Amino acid sequence: MQDAKKIEIAKPMAARPFSNFRSIPDLLARGASSPPASSFPEETVAIKPKTTRLKSSSHDSAARVVSPADDESESVPSRLSEKVSVTCMRADSESNVLYKPTAKFISRATASLLANLGNLDAVHQQPATNNQLPVQVLEQVKPNYNYHPTYSRQRISPSQSDTKQTYEPSNLVPQNVEPDMRTQQSIGSGDRPSYDGYNWRKYGQKQVKGSEYPRSYYKCTDPTCPVKKKVERSFDGQIAEIVYKGEHNHPQPQPPMRLSSGPQEQAFVAEEYGSETLNSLWSNCVLEMSVSTGTSSQVGRAGSRAVSVDHEKLDCKRRKNDDQVSGVNGAAEGVAERHSVTHTSTESEISGDGYHWRKYGQKVVKGNTYPRSYYRCTGPKCNVRKYVERASDDSGYFVTTYEGKHTHEMPARTMNFAACDPDAAAPHHPFIT
DNA sequence: AGCCTTTGACCAGCG
DNA sequence: TCGCTGGTCAAAGGC
Numbered sequence: 173m174q175d176a177k178k179i180e181i182a183k184p185m186a187a188r189p190f191s192n193f194r195s196i197p198d199l200l201a202r203g204a205s206s207p208p209a210s211s212f213p214e215e216t217v218a219i220k221p222k223t224t225r226l227k228s229s230s231h232d233s234a235a236r237v238v239s240p241a242d243d244e245s246e247s248v249p250s251r252l253s254e255k256v257s258v259t260c261m262r263a264d265s266e267s268n269v270l271y272k273p274t275a276k277f278i279s280r281a282t283a284s285l286l287a288n289l290g291n292l293d294a295v296h297q298q299p300a301t302n303n304q305l306p307v308q309v310l311e312q313v314k315p316n317y318n319y320h321p322t323y324s325r326q327r328i329s330p331s332q333s334d335t336k337q338t339y340e341p342s343n344l345v346p347q348n349v350e351p352d353m354r355t356q357q358s359i360g361s362g363d364r365p366s367y368d369g370y371n372w373r374k375y376g377q378k379q380v381k382g383s384e385y386p387r388s389y390y391k392c393t394d395p396t397c398p399v400k401k402k403v404e405r406s407f408d409g410q411i412a413e414i415v416y417k418g419e420h421n422h423p424q425p426q427p428p429m430r431l432s433s434g435p436q437e438q439a440f441v442a443e444e445y446g447s448e449t450l451n452s453l454w455s456n457c458v459l460e461m462s463v464s465t466g467t468s469s470q471v472g473r474a475g476s477r478a479v480s481v482d483h484e485k486l487d488c489k490r491r492k493n494d495d496q497v498s499g500v501n502g503a504a505e506g507v508a509e510r511h512s513v514t515h516t517s518t519e520s521e522i523s524g525d526g527y528h529w530r531k532y533g534q535k536v537v538k539g540n541t542y543p544r545s546y547y548r549c550t551g552p553k554c555n556v557r558k559y560v561e562r563a564s565d566d567s568g569y570f571v572t573t574y575e576g577k578h579t580h581e582m583p584a585r586t587m588n589f590a591a592c593d594p595d596a597a598a599p600h601h602p603f604i605t
Numbered sequence: 606a607g608c609c610t611t612t613g614a615c616c617a618g619c620g
Numbered sequence: 621t622c623g624c625t626g627g628t629c630a631a632a633g634g635c
Contacts, residue, residue: 374610376628389627393608402627 369424370394372401380404394422529558 372390379386385405392399399418529547547558 373608375630377611378626378628381625387626400627 370399370420371425392420394420397421 371393373393374388375391376389377386378389383405387405388403390401390403391397397418397420399416399420401414401416404413404415530550532546532548549557
């Protein structure tokens, strides 16, 4: 919360031969539980085949992404093009908004966690076969071209590419990603590829035009796996985008160490985040709730749950300890309840606000300097979306806006959820029509 | 020893 | 055809 410094992610678009984009339905079919196509096209716009790096905030629409879940068939490009203007309006206006609760302010750190949720969500949405792309698939789309059969894009929200407080998923699976971690460590935090469940070997680095930072190329370390990814960085050197190419033909490496509580994990957490950070994470939750205005408790709950994210897998116990020490629970009883831990298994999607979200896009909306991140509930046939964007007052807060109504119950919590925080066992539905 | 990153060179696509 | 650019290779070196 301390730093409200501007971080603008001018989204570059990697050049791509769009001649053979894999159809999104194919991706969707392979995907775990993507919701039905219905609403994403608003973020879809033709993408120029040439790399376009924007050096500053821009409303240029060249860099747009589209969710694979939106594509049900073939003629996507044209269809998308048709919907762009309409649905973009929808995003900005309130038409078709079933329920739009008061936006909730969350901190930069929280947004960072939220943003990372997208990454983790995708990772954990891997089906048993695990031969899908490990991240939410944000396909590039270009009119008159087919979808590229192999590329997918993972865009990193500004908060993800944020400061050192940025929650790095890779840190959560230390053993499994040891090589990756080593890489990250060897090249410094500024060059850390985000962890997505697979192990990667860097095979190249290229200074791309218009970017201060080089683009890194990685290959899956599995000897038979053709998957590659390239990591692009924003002008501030933080990871801004990851583009995947190909499909893993092998299961996702299983983390040897469970992310459950335990001395080891706790030690690890402390090492990675520092006790201060962990405490502040929790404290921020409370503070954020305190500063929220005009927010229904349910929305607040939703927002606060979003704060919980995957950290909870790690610091469940720790939080309890922290709470006891800091008196958080006592100081903000109701809030503490809202911020109760949402535990998910490592195989499941990560719940931020009790529901499972898939980040499906990011764009700079008109009138805003910073990009807005789009998330969609992954529930079956559920069209609920939420938008996370930086507050226009540049206060460093982020605004989360929910849209739609869940068509399903909140996913059941698993693991030690109740044990970790019994108060969180009865989540509220954050959306009301 | 094995696996990794680094980095310059090479290649291919495109305008 | 040529130059630019992105993507990949592979040798060298580090851990």
